[in-house]
Amino acid sequence: MTLALDWSDTSSIGYPTLFLGVLIGSIVPVVPTGALVGAAAAVAMTTPHLSLPLVLLVATLGAMLGDTATFAVARLGSTAAVRWLARGQRPERLVSVRERFTRRGWQLVVIGRLVPAGRIPVLLAAGAVEYPWRRLVPATLAACVLWAVAYALLGVLSGGIFDSPVVATLLAAVLVLLVTVVLNLVARWRRGRTKVDS
Template structure:
């Protein structure tokens, strides 16, 4: 993971506008069904937030980029489902993932509108519930009334831990704000947490029958 995140963070620190674009795309792609299950969007957002305390990126623009990407991604998925209705759930490539579709439907049927809120914080169904909500006929105004507040909470929940961790490292660890050592330690920490979370999710998927694995052809 560090082989990918470390060069990304170093490059973005020298090209701020690409940092905001990367944050936007990470949040956007996380909301794309199937793609969002494999894109480490949350890890990218968390890692790039480490650049805020040093002044490479501005907090307000980091939050704005994450919110904008998530709103556009969730909204697009919802409208695709809303226009196609249940038919979209039976088309390729969604038809190859009956397990995750079934779980997304069950999650939505159980929690109703709150499923849209909760799903924003629960990978990998975060990438499927907006599409499922649209396909099952959730009114657009109700969707946005729940989805946008969820995103406004989700973005700080992903950005602020990184900002606070690096700020504490600068304040109490004795590292200057532009220290490459501080940045390196932070990247290793993000990679370690991401690896642990990924391992836990992999074990849960294996135990649950492969939630996001495509259906095997007989």
């Protein structure tokens, strides 16, 4: 038995690449994690090299570990996280954030994971207000499962349209980028409406 990776076997490269890419991208948002999941799902739909259930499992685990690491940094260094969160804010703002997490922390964690650029601020805020681990872990697990399924569906869709793994992967990446752009535009529009109403 050898410990070396078999570089000719796509699955021996694909799963670790997916896991590490999602893990790193969940901590430092430089890797397009949604595109990775969509591409892996597209490959799973068009080749026998990857399994869709395993793609979902690996993506969920990578996202979960990354999100809990991000939360842990804020939770363990909560004084610095509170200072970061409160910069330029009135003191009552932090009280408001704490109350929101008390009332609907589960929803905030799930929505933060699904909305582009929402995850890290939500996790940092949760850590800063010392949101309990016993509530964060199940909320994060649910959020990561929903996130992995949503982006994998884009890959499944592209894999169902095209038999070529290359074309399906490219289409999955394009679909993920389009969904991200649309979600960002909707979030910006809602923020604009909130300012107008207030």
